[in-house]
Amino acid sequence: MxxxxxxxxxxxxxxxxxxxxxxxxxxxxxxxxxISMISAASGLPTSSIYWHFRSKDGIYVAVLERARTAxxxxxxxxxxxxxxVGQRLDTFLTEVEDxxxxxxxxxxxxxxxxxxxxxxxxxxxxEVRQYRDALLAWARDSVSSVFGLRDRPEVADELARFTLRVxxxxxxxxxxxxxxxxxxxxxxxxxxxxxxxxxxxxGDAxxGDAxDRATxxxxxxxxxxxxxxxxxxxxxxxxxxxxxxxxxx
Amino acid sequence: MxxxxxxxxxxxxxxxxxxxxxxxxxxxxxxxxxISMISAASGLPTSSIYWHFRSKDGIYVAVLERARTAxxxxxxxxxxxxxxVGQRLDTFLTEVEDxxxxxxxxxxxxxxxxxxxxxxxxxxxxEVRQYRDALLAWARDSVSSVFGLRDRPEVADELARFTLRVxxxxxxxxxxxxxxxxxxxxxxxxxxxxxxxxxxxxGDAxxGDAxDRATxxxxxxxxxxxxxxxxxxxxxxxxxxxxxxxxxx
DNA sequence: GTCTATAAATGGATAGAC
DNA sequence: GTCTATCCATTTATAGAC
Numbered sequence: 001m002x003x004x005x006x007x008x009x010x011x012x013x014x015x016x017x018x019x020x021x022x023x024x025x026x027x028x029x030x031x032x033x034x035i036s037m038i039s040a041a042s043g044l045p046t047s048s049i050y051w052h053f054r055s056k057d058g059i060y061v062a063v064l065e066r067a068r069t070a071x072x073x074x075x076x077x078x079x080x081x082x083x084x085v086g087q088r089l090d091t092f093l094t095e096v097e098d099x100x101x102x103x104x105x106x107x108x109x110x111x112x113x114x115x116x117x118x119x120x121x122x123x124x125x126x127e128v129r130q131y132r133d134a135l136l137a138w139a140r141d142s143v144s145s146v147f148g149l150r151d152r153p154e155v156a157d158e159l160a161r162f163t164l165r166v167x168x169x170x171x172x173x174x175x176x177x178x179x180x181x182x183x184x185x186x187x188x189x190x191x192x193x194x195x196x197x198x199x200x201x202x203g204d205a206x207x208g209d210a211x212d213r214a215t216x217x218x219x220x221x222x223x224x225x226x227x228x229x230x231x232x233x234x235x236x237x238x239x240x241x242x243x244x245x246x247x248x249x
Numbered sequence: 250m251x252x253x254x255x256x257x258x259x260x261x262x263x264x265x266x267x268x269x270x271x272x273x274x275x276x277x278x279x280x281x282x283x284i285s286m287i288s289a290a291s292g293l294p295t296s297s298i299y300w301h302f303r304s305k306d307g308i309y310v311a312v313l314e315r316a317r318t319a320x321x322x323x324x325x326x327x328x329x330x331x332x333x334v335g336q337r338l339d340t341f342l343t344e345v346e347d348x349x350x351x352x353x354x355x356x357x358x359x360x361x362x363x364x365x366x367x368x369x370x371x372x373x374x375x376e377v378r379q380y381r382d383a384l385l386a387w388a389r390d391s392v393s394s395v396f397g398l399r400d401r402p403e404v405a406d407e408l409a410r411f412t413l414r415v416x417x418x419x420x421x422x423x424x425x426x427x428x429x430x431x432x433x434x435x436x437x438x439x440x441x442x443x444x445x446x447x448x449x450x451x452g453d454a455x456x457g458d459a460x461d462r463a464t465x466x467x468x469x470x471x472x473x474x475x476x477x478x479x480x481x482x483x484x485x486x487x488x489x490x491x492x493x494x495x496x497x498x
Numbered sequence: 499g500t501c502t503a504t505a506a507a508t509g510g511a512t513a514g515a516c
Numbered sequence: 517g518t519c520t521a522t523c524c525a526t527t528t529a530t531a532g533a534c
Binding site for chain 3: 034035036046047050054055056
Binding site for chain 1: 276277278279280281359360367368377378381407410411413414415416417418419420421422425432435438439441442443446
């Protein structure tokens with residue numbers, strides 16, 4: 001019956017805990033997720049959970065860390081390819097939306113922590129911050145590459161923050177209307193206008209209707225995200241670590 | 250000693266519960282806030298709390314409802330005054346930022362509910378939705394007035410949603426960096442560009458540096474919001490119901 | 499309307515056999 | 517590494533005197 005290598009049964013359990021724990025915490029928030037819920041959903045007894053992670057807090061930190069590394073591994077290099085600003089911008093927006101659609105758990109973990117500043121342990125707070133900082137750094141570098149802002153870091157920073165704000169604001173909206181998608185068309189117009197407003201040459205990109213391309217990719221991505229529940233069951237096999245980021249968190 | 254009218258002692262207690270409950274729930278999220286915490290912070294025994302509100306959920310609903318009516322009462326009429334688009338836009342942005350700065354609790358209550366869709370009771374879900382819808386409607390009407398979009402409701406809707414997304418995204422950012430402010434300058438540029446992109450005449454507003462005015466008001470508003478704790482103690486007297494929205498939520 | 503006291507359930511976390 | 521069983525604190529919610 002138990003044909004599992006028996007060697008990595010521990011690793012599989014660990015993953016299962018992280019899967020169900022991450023799913024539940026992203027859905028209900030940290031505080032509203034109990035160990036017994038994770039136990040029931042994963043089939044493992046609470047003591048095993050405590051054996052793997054020393055505390056509930058430890059689970060949260062581990063879940064968040066895994067979500068972060070998975071997302072970062074899936075993010076394309078911040079050196080955005082493309083002949084002109086318009087092309088690079090479209091590529092960038094597609095990447096952003098892609099990440100947004102494929103990794104909803106990460107965002108919800110950040111939002112729904114329910115475990116705010118004061119409550120959070122030092123480790124959890126550090127993880128949360130690291131997650132956010134990594135995203136911001138990626139966005140900054142990407143935007144810098146898109147608009148050629150090597151010598152204007154403040155502008156790159158503003159555009160990156162603006163992008164992330166629209167994205168997280170959309171995540172909040174999705175909180176209420178689950179099928180909300182990132183409005184890359186509007187975001188594109190806004191970014192171009194912001195860049196131009198700062199005197200950055202934007203070439204022919206101004207009010208192009210290029211988001212059409214991004215829209216096509218968007219719809220494809222939506223199909224790849226089946227509800228929110230599907231991810232619970234499929235434990236990512238150990239063999240291909242950072243590969244199964246497709247539907248997972 | 251007890252010189253209180255004794256008649257409205259109940260009302261005062263009710264308000265105190267809503268004050269501390271709202272404060273705690275916005276800080277820690279719904280799940281992480283216990284009745285005993287509210288009891289300790291308000292000085293009232295748990296049984297009194299249960300006498301006023303039948304359940305923890307009831308407190309949340311009442312808190313949210315009060316926050317909503319307070320915010321809506323404080324919001325200026327959606328008929329934005331001003332000679333041209335630029336002026337009206339500045340007025341609108343100032344109003345948005347004002348609301349954003351003065352009513353942080355409401356936003357945090359929506360964000361930090363930790364009590365997502367499924368968990369929420371029907372009443373709570375309805376309240377949350379009503380809060381959000383009211384904000385969206387106000388933004389839509391205001392934007393419509395600013396850009397003269399009576400005959401283009403879809404555009405007004407898009408601009409309104411974009412505005413709210415930037416605002417809520419900023420609220421998320423503030424979650425991590427408490428002194429984050431709404432970037433009205435960038436939002437202004439974005440809104441003008443979006444309107445123009447849809448063929449809406451924007452007059453002389455394009456890339457005006459008018460946000461200077463908004464910036465001045467912003468700094469003033471920041472001073473008006475002393476941390477987050479100050480609001481706990483001051484129960485809004487019954488006499489002036491929707492008047493004390495200044496620092497309260 | 500407010501208080502003390504407590505019921506009843508569930509939470510996080512541990513012990514120790516296997 | 518996993519399981520059963522359990523401790524103990526805390527939680528929501530109620531009873532009943534005042």
